[in-house]
Amino acid sequence: MEAAAGQAEEAEPGSCFLDRFRTERYEGAFSAGSWEQEFDKIPLFMKQSPAEIDPEQNPDLACLQSIIFDEDRSPEEQANTYKNEGNEYFKEKNYKKAVISYTEGLKKKCSDQDLNAVLYTNRAAAQFYLGNYRSALNDVIAARKLRPNHLKAIIRGALCHLELKNFPEAVAWCEEGLRIDSKEKNLVEMRAKADRLKRAEQRDIRKAQLKEKKEQSQKEALLAAIKERNIKLFLEASKEEDEISHGLGEMSLNGLSSDSAVGTKVCLDDNGKVNWPVLFLYPEYGQTDFISAFHEDSRFIDHLLVMFAELPPWDLERKYHPGNLELYFEDEAREEMYQLNTQNTLLQVLQHQRYFVKAGTPTFFVLVKHSPFSKNYFFGKKVHRLK
Template sequence: MRDLKERKEGAFPLLASCLQGQPGSAKELEAIPMFMKRCPAEIDAERQPDLACLQSLLFDEEQSPAELAKMYKNEGNDYFKEKDYKRAVVAYSEGLQRRCGDPELNAVLHTNRGAAQFHLGNYRSALRDAIQARKLKPTHLKAIIRGALCHVELKNFSEAIAWCEEGLQIDAKERKLVETRAKADKLKRAEERDARRAKAMEKKEQCQKEILLAAIKERNIKLALEPSSEEEEISGGLAEISLDGFHCDSATGAKVHLDADGSLNWPVLFLYPEHEQTDFIAAFHENSRFIDHLMVMFAELPPWDLERKYLPSSLELYFEDEERAEMYELNPGHTLLQVLQHERYFVKAGTPAVLALVKHSPFSEKYFCGKKVHRLP
């Protein structure tokens, strides 16, 4: 007997070590098909012939398609209970591939697969399964409920309500359908309300934009629109300008607007090319003078002006006519409106821009070299 016992322990060393409680042996034991607690998601017949053999024994192809489909359905249900929805989808799909010809069973397989897909967030796939299940069994309440829920998730609220109403004709007291219909109806009304608000807001903004453009046109201010494909300027007033082409927002978010007095306030950009610096005024009143802003902006010398030469009285202001490649000097005592009404000034991207340079500086002389400059008289 002792010799037999030794031979048995030698034949099953892994099992013996597991029974003796040796570390790591339980994990190794689960690698044996007979002792597996879960089946792998995919079985490689060449590397795992023992598992492939067990699978073929479990799903014997000699069984009828209906029997195989039912076995796959039960397997999918087990995975579903464990919340292993991906494997559940695979099992139900295998069942459907048996093409058993039983409408009732196939309807259940589609419904169950749809439920698993729903939990995975695959709402369109789940809806397709619900539709197929209804084709096989029009009175299948679970499929109708699942389809209604899918439509809610897909924000197809009218379709969700229609599915619920069809289901309630079969069972007027079905709680899930009653709740889903109420939810879909509430969401639909909220969506319609938001759409009305958005439309009203869009109409209001369009009206404000028309008023704004009318004010700009009235002042004979010319706008240069940013072309989408090729360079193009609109210089013949505003009659040709479409509302879609004019963007009053600047890159900073500031935009030209009418104040309570009906005056235009513009975002204005000051460029200092010598130091590659800029200043930005978010709301430059059209009747404000440039010199007034310069006095505030340079009340203290900026940190980048190491030579302390950027004084309001030392600065010259220019704008560039890009079409003609010419420069125009501005009178600092002029208002913004007077400058914008200049025959060769075009507002680009809703933001007037001017260049500021120090009078008679070496940089200024070099900057204007080769350029045609229209200076003040």
């Protein structure tokens, strides 16, 4: 009985300990809601290491890293460790960290040139997947300085040139690689693609050159026709009247913008006649009309008859009839107005000594004869009438 009692007395402390374990929180225990995140902070069980390690916040991890990258080890050993770390990041498709690791390995400046070439080539691969093609190309060039026949570097260099649309260079790199290994499938396929794209690019360049030459020839012919007709063009960059080119004698080929204010072009037809984009302004109603190709030999009245065959909806007073209209152009330099004869052709008006074509688009004002608006519009202005 005494022995039994003694055993019971000894068991009591253990029972109390278990009771306390059930009711009291263990110091340093994981919390129920975030135990997975806390577990992941233990270096041995980390799925990914943080980009930057603070020794004060993560002393265990800092200690492990110092063991892995011990400065007492040789530069070759350290560089190789960084290479392996970069390879692991590369497998995980974490190319940014892979670039950092390979860069750290290169910083060790080890004497193993083969290892340095691999570090450059691997960093080039990571840069390539990040879309940094020029950086990748610089790395493979550096790798080939160390190992000229490094086939992986040549393949990746050809890929970079292909992405950068340097097709002749891509072909040249492929050919260099095929001299090392004539059966390398990647190089064979890449060379065929680069050669095809190179020929297409050269064809496009030839087409563009021919087009430019043709356009230049057409522009020269157009300028010659305008000069022959003694039509004066207003230079946008000029503000003084004496800088206006008479007969284009001082104008370069780029002096005439054949693009009009509304996007169409002055052009020569097959018979050597000039067709102009012409703008009509109706200041009374703030309206406009645009004729994209007004033949220089066409009369104004012919266009008015077509334009006003039906009265426009904005003509509320029903007064814009072809025979009831007057046309004017403005001499901005002298602030004067000139009334046209609607029987005149466009060429006859453009050849007037005071008419200057601005922005490649002849412009004319349309007003109703003897209307109150016309009288107010011309108040204080000098008006000339053409025959």
